[in-house]
Amino acid sequence: MAERVVILSAGMGAGHDAVAGELARRLGERGAAPWIVDVLGLLPGRSGAALRAFYATTVRYAPPLYEGIYRAFFTPRGRPVADTSPVVVPAARALARLLARADRPPRAVVSTFHLAAQACGRLRAAGQLQVPSVVVVTDFAAHRQWVHPANDLHLCPTPRVAEQVRALGGGDARAPGPVVPPGFEEVAGGPPDAGYAGWFGRRAPGRTPVLVSSGAWGVGAGLARTVETLSRGGCLPVVLCGRNEALRRRVARIPGALPLGWVDDMPAVLSAVRVLVENAAGQTAAQALAAGVPVVGYRPIPGHGVDGARRMAADGLSSHVERPGRLLAEVTALAADGPLRRARIAAGRALFTADPAALVARAAGLADSPVATPHPPPR
Incomplete structure (x- = not known):
């Protein structure tokens, strides 16, 4: 037995x-x-x-x-x-x-x-x-x-x-x-998922796809403003709304944004984006580290979210920014191929x-x- x-x-x-x-x-x-x-x-x-x-x-x-x-x-x-x-x-x-x-x-x-x-x-x-x-x-x-x-x-x-x-x-x-399911470690440096990459490209040609996570419950302060900031800055905000249908409908009304409901194939989504903007320093951040997707903590949820975002940044695993202008600058820098992006990817994957x-x-x-x-x- x-x-x-x-x-x-x-x-x-x-x-x-x-x-x-x-x-x-x-x-x-x-x-x-x-x-x-x-x-x-x-x-x-x-x-x-x-x-x-x-x-x-x-x-x-x-x-x-x-x-x-x-x-x-x-x-x-x-x-x-x-x-x-x-x-x-x-x-x-x-x-x-x-x-x-x-x-x-x-x-x-x-x-x-x-x-x-x-x-x-x-x-x-x-x-x-x-x-x-x-x-x-x-x-x-x-x-x-x-x-x-x-x-x-x-x-x-x-x-x-x-x-x-x-x-x-x-x-x-x-x-x-961290403990993450299989599939994420194959994402870093590999080809993006054709389905998601094609969808994002057709939705907003020439824009940088940036994943915005709000957790399973779809919570966070100023999520709509975060999405608007990224969209106005030339990004395609791909928003994980979790199980919050009201949030999904609200994001759908923001020009240039692409809301997603509950996602079962996160490795495929992460393979098709350049940066993760998240607010909890939780499981989605861990998955992004395994997948080689740079992480930006922005307007984290209170308590453990704030402490986790600060700690990740202090450990060189992510960026923690507080102002909209700084958010766009950090996302732009991490989305570009270069030493900063490579260093973040290496630091994240070195944890495993x-x-x-x-x-x-x-x-x-x-x-x-x-x-x-x-x-x-x-x-």
Whole structure:
């Protein structure tokens, strides 16, 4: 019987689920039996759904409120301590019951969301979780909710995030790189997808296609103005509107813009654009780094979005700009072939040094498998 590995995710946007799904796919290829659980569904009643709705509402309509919450409860202050908030305690209890009722005990539990990391750490510290607890950090800037000192291993997207985790009290922290599905690494330097490239070329001949991401929920401050700025500057803004149909209709009314709904083939889209403008420093940014598409962080969402955009820029992985005029200048510079573009592509792809799933498998004591999975250099 295949060894069970439990992967804890959360339906907060699509990024955490995307990472959990890719880890499950890779672990399945190694003969494991992955089981993905939404940690929000473990909370009593409908409190998990209420928490998700509150987050989505504050980010969309009251960003200063969410920024205040984030600074109060997520950013480091003083001596690092484990979270014992009312949200963590019921999640940990429900997780313990779930694991006790499972068809077989897991060999490891993997968290791709910070609430799950806190719940697992609490159980690990109490001796109620007897198998390794691995945390896969999905943010480009680690906040204190990602870290519980009892967790065994943190897998981070960058070396700087690993340093932050250790500074926050985490133990073993490594930086194998972000977790992205297959297909993105073949994009860098290769031919663009004929379908998307042809569509973009017919829509706006001679204009530079620039991808604008608003996340799965289609949120962000001043998205319409961002699109207008790029369009007036001679670009073709290709806008990922996620599941926000109202945003898609609004973007469709902007001259020179091309709105897209939910996209299943992101490698093909990224192959046909020159730059990504994004506002969350999340999964789309990680995919662009793997694909060799330069990233510009602009008007990021509050909290982890702001911190992630700043951290990516400080690490030389992206640009973080705040003014419309600077946005257009940065996009133009990165779209052009030259040393700046090549340096950004190389920095992004250099992050992918190992397979996080292989490190999970090793922590779980599963069959040995190669850990290093270097990406080919950009062509």
